[in-house]
Amino acid sequence: MKLSIFAILVFTFVTGVRAEQAKWPLFAFQNGVHFKTVEERVSALKELGYDGIGSANPSTGEQLKKRLRLYDEANLKLFSFYVGGRLGAKGHTYNPVITEMIAGLKGRDTVIELYVQGSKKDNTDEQAVAFVREIADQAKQSGLKVVLYPHANFYIDRIGDAVRVAKKTGRDNVGVMFNLCHFLHVEPKTDLKAALENAKPLLWRASISGAEQGGRSWGQLIQTLDRGSFDQSSVLELLRGVGFDGVIGLQCYAIRGDSRENLKRSMSAWRKLQTP
Secondary structure, three states: OOOOHHHHHHHHHHHHHHHHHOOOOEEEEHHHOOOOOHHHHHHHHHHHOOOEEEOEOOOOHHHHHHHHHHHHHOOOEEOEEEEEEEEEOOEEEEOOHHHHHHHHOOOOOOEEEEEEEOOOOOOOHHHHHHHHHHHHHHHHHOOOOEEEOOOOOOOOOOHHHHHHHHHHHOOOOEEEEEEHHHHHHHOOOOOHHHHHHHHHHHEEEEEEOEOOOOOOOHHHHOEOOOOOOOOHHHHHHHHHHOOOOOEEEEOOOOOOOOHHHHHHHHHHHHHHHHOO
């Protein structure tokens, strides 16, 4: 059966759009980029094809300026910083370095990944909302966005918790982050598609890692992207299905071995996943 020129053009356009939709920027979590200096870190990420680094440790003053300058010069991005605080009976506490760092990022599009420690038994959403609002208001002054980072054994440990608290803040610069390893660890029986659909309006960031289907330990749930039996393409397809247009991070916590080799293996797997 012959196709008309119009049909061929439509097919080419649609497949081209799908291919383009499949390609999100990828950054490496700082916890897997182990080099002696920032300069070596930047050089390795550039060489291996990453778009930058994220989930970085907080920094202030001259240290922050240096990091930003080096990434700018390499045409890479410092996508996010990983910071947080703890809820308590008398309010919340957090490192004041966070405030200084947020001020130093003014005018950037760096995202603040915010974790919320606490007990579901002893703490409340009201306490979590008060903490998130405080950080979000500081971020707003610098033109920054905040994503709530679900983390196992923290007050916000499920993506549904993050969505609920984010909505309660009433702040338009607060969204959520999906973290595959924590999702698989905390709520392995939750329907992933439904969870992402629920988060859809606020889903600004996501992270993935190689993982074993049914795994429980971090060693099973955080591997290089070319390892593990969990189908990574299914996650990307679900993200695509909810119209996710953010940035994806590569979780690297406690992966053994040489950092360069690990990052190289993951990038090779990522490129294969990006092939339509």
